Amino acid sequence: MKPWRSLHWSTLLIAAVLMAVSPGSAGAADVIKFGVATPLSGPAAPWGIPHKGATELIFDEINAQGGLEVGGKKYKLEVVAYDHKYVIAEGVATVNRLISKDGVHFISVLGGTVVKAIEETVNETRTLNLPLAYADGLVSPKNPYTFHSFPSPPETVTFWNWIKQNHPSIKRVASITPNDDTGWWSLKVETNYVAKLGYEVVAREFFERPVTDFNPLLLRVLAQKPDIISVLAAPAGSVGLIVKQARVLGFKGRFIHLGQMDTSVVAGIAGKENVEGTWVHGYVQTPLPEKIKSWQARYTKKHGEWNATSIDFANPALAFVAAVKKAQSLDPKKIAEALSTVEFENLWGKAHFGGKDYYGIGNQIIYPMPFSEVKDGVAQLVVQLKPPHN
């Protein structure tokens, strides 16, 4: 009888474990799943890794305090992350998987082309999306469940006013951008804006994302003798090659990237001296306010390595948590309503969703955007600016 008894107890034990971890168990019902579809490999990984890392850190800290209280009940926050490699087909597949298989109602997707491809899915399933992506028409009344959580070209172009005021010798602008939705929109917004400010746009060039040899394109650009080259919506690896090859061809002017890029990756490829003077939005290494220093210490402790991109890419998680707290509901519609009105603290200061005058809907994050300049190889904060619209 003994073997039977031990079998009996072991069967019960296995059944108990299975019940505890099964999706339908009482424990699992107290979890809020938040989907992150982002490039964790490939050229855009310098964006995707801190996107996931920042979300995980924020959720871990809330879970350590007992979870997020909604309607008098505490919920654990869980990140369900997939790598879409910045490939449209993989992006669509990962989002479908998040919504259909994982039962996720709240997501954050990185990448303009990917976000455009899942627009209808998000709207039809009423999934709340807090993307980090540049795409024309993404922030629009037809996408009421999409709350763009990073400053877009219509916001970041305001830095050109600062350039005009502080560097009046810059007059001729060349723009280089990837040949896709994200690039076209970024270029259109920026070139229209700088032209209105009185700059001469001397070149508008597009490249395919896998390209590594930019010499012909740069030869064409440099023939127009620009004072500054604006690289838009391109990952750090591509920018590094553009900077390196432009310097070899004799370009002495500045570079600017008003999307977001890790300047240390650029310096690694292009050489530290070649990146000097580059202006960038959303990537600051120093000086960091106390609040961000604390974030830096916590992020480094959790992930083993500091990544300054995580500062601004914490926005989706911070906004989501603030909205759930305000809505006191897990209904995406109610959380969306809360997002429209909630004011919350991100790592740079007070943030909210606005921009209705520009986009026709107030679903664009607004906060004092950080702009930095690479000095001695380090991205140093030069100014924080509010977007031209609120």
Add this chain to the structure above:
Amino acid sequence: MTAALLVQSTVIGLSIGSIYILMALGLTLMFGMMHIINFAHGAIYMLGAFVIYYVFFQWGAPYFAALVLAMLLLGAFGYLVERSIYRPIKGGIEPTLVALLALTTLLQAAGYPVFGTLDKHVPPVFSGTRNVLGVMISVERLMIIPIAGVLVVSLYLFINKTRMGAAMRAIEQDKEAAALQGVNVNVVNGLAFAVGFALAAAAGALMAPIFKLDPMMGEQPLLKAFIIIILGGLGSIPGAILGGLILGLIDSIVATALGAEPAFLLSFVFIILLLLFRPTGLFGHAP
């Protein structure tokens, strides 16, 4: 387009062309020998670059020692692939293509966990720039031209002046007749895989300091190499040289004059037109 810009884009085109030649050499050799398109060429190019990253940049070995090591290691891997994939499926063209495609996917997928997800870089081996006919070219790019030349001449001598090369040519012309004459077809095929993989590794190792490194970095060179060997004639080494130079010049001159998109389109239009009149490419011959 001014005359100065034309000269500059021609110089750039020749420098790009020499890179393209390097990319295409191993691919055309393997096709010439075994009539298979080595889909793993791009993945081996990537592995060659990563050998440089670790052996030269991380561990501090001399660059050219790392280059030779990359060629030896991946050449040996090529021999193993011939033994473990090509030979067991008895040289069937379609199964070999699928197997090499699977190998590529496997190597690329393994690349991220092994090499990391962020782009890597290798510091320049040759620093500085030179003014060539009014255009500044980095010395590292200029050095590609003599190195590509050395590899082309070495390959030519190997195929045309050695017993093993003669055996390769014999197999290319008639495998059964070569076997009847005492040529060990398996050994020679293994060697062709080894040389083809070593050339892909050399191309990747030479490009590592010029471009950036990631597990997918071989895809674009593979595409270019395909275009070149079709243009030059499948299996023809002179064709790969001329095809590489033509494509480099189109990519540079047309892109400088009209933009990158028209250059991309024009390179395909050129190939379609050429194949209409010469279906075997510039130096290819009918099977």
